[in-house]
Amino acid sequence: MRDGTIVVAGASLAALRGAEALRANGFAGRLILVGDEPHLPYDRPPLSKHVLTGEIAPDATTLPGVGTVEAEWRLGVAARGLDRAGRALVLADGARIPFDRLLIATGARARPWPKPGEARLAGVHTLRSRDDAASLATTLATVRKRVLILGAGFIGCEVASSILALGLPVTVVDPAQSPLAQALGGVVGGFMAGRMEVAGVDLRLGTQVTHLEGDGAVRGARLDDGATIEADCVVVALGAVRNTDWLAGSGLQADEGGLSCDSACRALDEAGRPVPDIFAAGDVARVPYWLDGGRPVALEHWGNAVAQAAHAARAMLDGPEAAGAYAELPAFWSSQFGLNIKSLGLTEGADAVAIVQGSPRAGRFLAVYGRAGRTIAAVSVDAGRWLPAYEGPIRDGAPFPPITGGADQPDPDPVPPGLPAREAA
Structure with a gap:
């Protein structure tokens, strides 16, 4: 089916690449992209790096290809509901956009500091959007004391690296015993801890912030070990929440961990059945991981957003059987310290x-x-x-470790990786 109306809920990387794939594969109908931000799709990886250091302006992150895709754009208005029976996307301004097929690519948002009053203090930031990066960069230019980062995942560590490059003192606090522990474990994380401390990061591991202090503007934080840290800028880097709130009441299987899909990227209803006219891609999509027994996984990887959007587009046009099961190997990169x-x-x-x-x-x-x-x-x-x-x-799934005996290899000595226990499915 290559005519009719396809609506894309979302206007970031997965949305744009999905729209491009639809056109490249012969979709000739009406194509509408809806985004809650006023900006055309932009690249997120530079936000925690070059935008903060001033090497790239926030408005210079627009993704290539935006001007060439034949589509209608509805920007600055969020999706607020889904009328499945009426086959319409409901917007925050009350408008309804009918569709024949829907691609959900609403992504994720930064998890906020859980105490709203403290989260509203001036100088407290999250980092997910272009506007977030611009706001944080402005605050960094006024820092006189210290920047405090809550969380030592990839975003927290990348931001710490960028802040050090600006010559500002930075403290990173995380309850884990090493940075990047959730993704890489304690062995590799332990190496990163040493690199961060040599670079000048005040790294506080095995502890966490209990509350932020300030009157109008943040002045510091208190830790659960009783210590206090003075800081006039706080970056909350506590992970992401998938943007699925607007799907409440739609009958789809969605929560803050993502929208469940089958291996063809079709959304699943609450009974676990694929919905034939609704698909998902990118950070919001929870798709069976083919190398782990079909365990549902939602990934925040740049490459996954691109590949999954292309797969969903093919399934929308040619059918799930022709597209086959999504089987991209997860890959990501990070530059820090x-x-x-x-x-x-x-x-x-x-x-x-x-x-x-x-x-x-x-x-x-x-x-x-x-x-x-x-x-x-x-x-x-x-x-x-x-x-x-x-x-x-x-x-x-080769035997572990798979390659040994090379001339430049050490003698592999497997050890526990120091990863957190996996949650039960």
């Missing part, structure tokens, strides 16, 4: 990790993760040239 970190696969659930190339002492290495004797993921730190060799073993 002078290091380039890349990953293939998903580390979640790993019970062992081995350094198979280089060494943390040398500052460049590749770690491979295993579960139940099979290879499931690989992470490189300033060693990206070694990473492609592990794509095949990860896809095939």
